[in-house]
Each structure stands twice: as C-alpha cells, then as structure tokens.
Amino acid sequence: MSTQFLDWPVIRQLRGADKTGRGTAVMSQKTRSTTSRTATADGVAQSVCPYCAVGCGQRVYHKDGRVIQIEGDPDSPVSRGRLCPKGAASEQLANSTLRQTKVKYRAPYATEWQDLDAEEAMDMIADRFIEARRNHWEDVDPEGRPVRRTMGIASLGGATIDNEENYLLKKFFTAAGAIQMENQARI
Structure with a gap:
C-alpha cells in the first residue's frame, strides 16, 4: 500500500483515535500549518465601527503599518464582540486602493480637483463659517x-x-x- 493512500482522511479516521472524523484525522497538512491573520499581527488597537450610530467596538489588528484584520471587540458593552456584515468588512474600507487619503478641493467653476494641505483646508472652512455667520x-x-x-x-x-x-x-x-x-x- 502506498503512503499516499494511507494519508487519505478516511483511512486516518479509521486507523486513529478520531473515529467520528471531526478532529485531526480529517485535517490536511496545509490546514494544520495555517495560522490566523491575528496570530501574526504586530499589534491590536481598539476602535469603533465607522458605519452607524450604534458604536460597535472593534479590534483592529495591524502588521507593518497596515490593517490586516478587524473583528468585534468582546470587551465592548455596546456590541459584546459582534459586528454586522458592514462592520466586519470595514478592513476593506481601510485598505481600499480607492480610499481618499488627501484633502481634495475643487474651486468654483473649476473642472479639476486639486490636493490641499489639511491645515489650509481647515482654515478655509473656518473662514467661510465665520463669514457666513457674520453676513x-x-x-x-x-x-x-x-x-x-x-x-x-x-x-x-x-x-x-x-x-x-x-x-x-x-x-x-x-x-x-x-x-x-x-x-x-x-x-
């Protein structure tokens, strides 16, 4: 009998202690060597989901300055470790190639957007706020x-x-x- 045949899950199940086939007998070598993304993270930060006013707690796992996984925070009194589908998928929001990371401004009657320094944008907003209040x-x-x-x-x-x-x-x-x-x- 070849060793490949002996490594089939059903053969391992019948030969080993896992007769019901719910444990290690049915796990492949690839499955046994797989680790979760959270196990390889450099750190974890607590956050709040950005999608609705519920304020579900999140654990944001990061590695090399990049978000690698977001899960519900079991210590959150609001959500107790649960996230809705949007909250669970918020890692895609953080890592999307379409995510805007600069302040964009389009001057009146302009057809193109331009990048602005955040400080300059805040000054523009404050000036317009004060002017609208005054006028x-x-x-x-x-x-x-x-x-x-x-x-x-x-x-x-x-x-x-x-x-x-x-x-x-x-x-x-x-x-x-x-x-x-x-x-x-x-x-």
Missing part, C-alpha cells in the same frame, strides 16, 4: 424681538455620529448662533 446675523426679527441668530449656517449630521458627538455639535452650533440643526439618527 447672515440677525439681532432682532422683523417685529423687533431679540433673536441673536444666524440663518447662514446649518448642520446636518449622518447616522455615523454618536450621541456624544451630536451633543458637542449642538453646543458648538448653538454657541455660534445657528438654529438649523438636524441629524439623521434623530429622525
């Missing part, structure tokens, strides 16, 4: 009642913003005089 400020309404508000600024949040971020946005926009604030998660 649309109302101290009183048409009947002379004090309103101290601006109608030139609004906030529309998505479902990925959690309660704490919504609270901070509400405080910030209220302090700036904005009264038009909405969030998808509240609807």
Whole structure:
C-alpha cells in the first residue's frame, strides 16, 4: 500500500483515535500549518465601527503599518464582540486602493480637483463659517424681538455620529448662533 493512500482522511479516521472524523484525522497538512491573520499581527488597537450610530467596538489588528484584520471587540458593552456584515468588512474600507487619503478641493467653476494641505483646508472652512455667520446675523426679527441668530449656517449630521458627538455639535452650533440643526439618527 502506498503512503499516499494511507494519508487519505478516511483511512486516518479509521486507523486513529478520531473515529467520528471531526478532529485531526480529517485535517490536511496545509490546514494544520495555517495560522490566523491575528496570530501574526504586530499589534491590536481598539476602535469603533465607522458605519452607524450604534458604536460597535472593534479590534483592529495591524502588521507593518497596515490593517490586516478587524473583528468585534468582546470587551465592548455596546456590541459584546459582534459586528454586522458592514462592520466586519470595514478592513476593506481601510485598505481600499480607492480610499481618499488627501484633502481634495475643487474651486468654483473649476473642472479639476486639486490636493490641499489639511491645515489650509481647515482654515478655509473656518473662514467661510465665520463669514457666513457674520453676513447672515440677525439681532432682532422683523417685529423687533431679540433673536441673536444666524440663518447662514446649518448642520446636518449622518447616522455615523454618536450621541456624544451630536451633543458637542449642538453646543458648538448653538454657541455660534445657528438654529438649523438636524441629524439623521434623530429622525
């Protein structure tokens, strides 16, 4: 009898202690030598899933500066180690070749996007925010009642913003005089 024949899973099952064929008898050498991606990771970081307002905990495994696996965090009181299909696939979001990693800007009437430095982009946003507030400020309404508000600024949040971020946005926009604030998660 050849040694190849003796290495068949059914023969190993009948000859060995694994009579039901649910253990090592049915494992190939390739399967036995396979290790998980998490076993070879340089480290793990705790994170929160970016997709919805639930805030499921994630463990992000990385190696050589690259995300190699994302799993549910069993220590998370929110999700207790579970992730929905989108959350479980968020490793693809981090490693996609289509992922934008630079600030893109298209000037008015321009046809092409250009890369901007993040600091410059933040300054542009702040300048436009302040200008819109200044240009649309109302101290009183048409009947002379004090309103101290601006109608030139609004906030529309998505479902990925959690309660704490919504609270901070509400405080910030209220302090700036904005009264038009909405969030998808509240609807």
